[in-house]
Amino acid sequence: MAARNPRTSRERMVDAAFALFDEQGYDATTVEQIVERAAVSRSTFFRAFGSKDDVIFPRHDELQARIEARLDTGTSQTYRVALREAAGLVLAQYLAEGQVALSRYRLTRSVPALRDREVASMVGYQRLFREHLRRWLAEVGGPDVDLHAELLAASVVTAHNVVLRRWLRGETTDPWHEYDDAMSSVLAAAGDTTGGPAAAQDTTVVVLRGDRPVEEVVQAVRRALEP
Incomplete structure (x- = not known):
């Protein structure tokens, strides 16, 4: 054989x-x-x-298609989860690349043309988020939909990039934890930007120690959300 x-x-x-x-x-x-x-x-x-x-930016089109496919499944009620998971696809791609991602980071810092291309890809991701946000927020209703969609899309991309750069510079060994915290901060700060029905919904906060088993966390969340 x-x-x-x-x-x-x-x-x-x-x-x-x-x-x-x-x-x-x-x-x-x-x-x-x-x-x-x-x-x-x-x-x-x-x-x-x-x-x-x-060679430096392989499979960009495939990644963008996966992001768009995830956003396409979002709704006006679930868009926060869609945003978090779609941006997470970019982080997962870089983490999976490992040393290649680190080498790319060094190259884009030293070659302006490569840096410009990297920025253009980030702008493309932000455009996808903005377009979907505009649709979701318009379905709920409220003032300044275009402005809120633009601001939230920019915040999601910026938060992701901050975490990614920290990992690339070796400043964190737990990028997923930092990513979850960053996205939670962005989405909490955004709140209900539409002034629509979501503003009247109650917010449930579940506080648990970080070392609790996953099964215990799930059960605690379920109990908190029971009517």
Whole structure:
């Protein structure tokens, strides 16, 4: 039985590219050097990536599609959960990349064109949040829907980016905990921005020690929400 290659050609190209970027710099690295180190052909490279830049920001379209799909399931009653989980997809992507994400962070700090592309992707995520928020808030009704949608979308993206940068700089070893706290702060500060029916709903606060088992937390929340 032939041994399976533990790394796909795409993964080998990404690894080779970032290794070369670290060794000799982004500008000095060519596609020819990447394919030689990854032991693939030029045609294989260009089937996977449109350019050298695309190696640094792989699968952006796929991630954006997943974010939009999650937002599409939200409603005017559940949009806070949709926002939290959709933004969490971006954080999960970076955490899963590990060393690649850290290398990208170093590159985007030193190459202005790459930084501009990264900012453009963040603007794209914010646009998705804003468009869905405008629809959700309009369904509930209230003044200044466009303004509130813009402010909340910007707050969600900013909170996510703060946590992500802290992880990339090695300032936190528990990014998910910080992300949950950041999103809770953003959504609590937003409150009911519409002045609609949600403003009249009661708020239930459940306080538990952080080391409690998950099953105990779930039961406590259920008891608190019982009529």
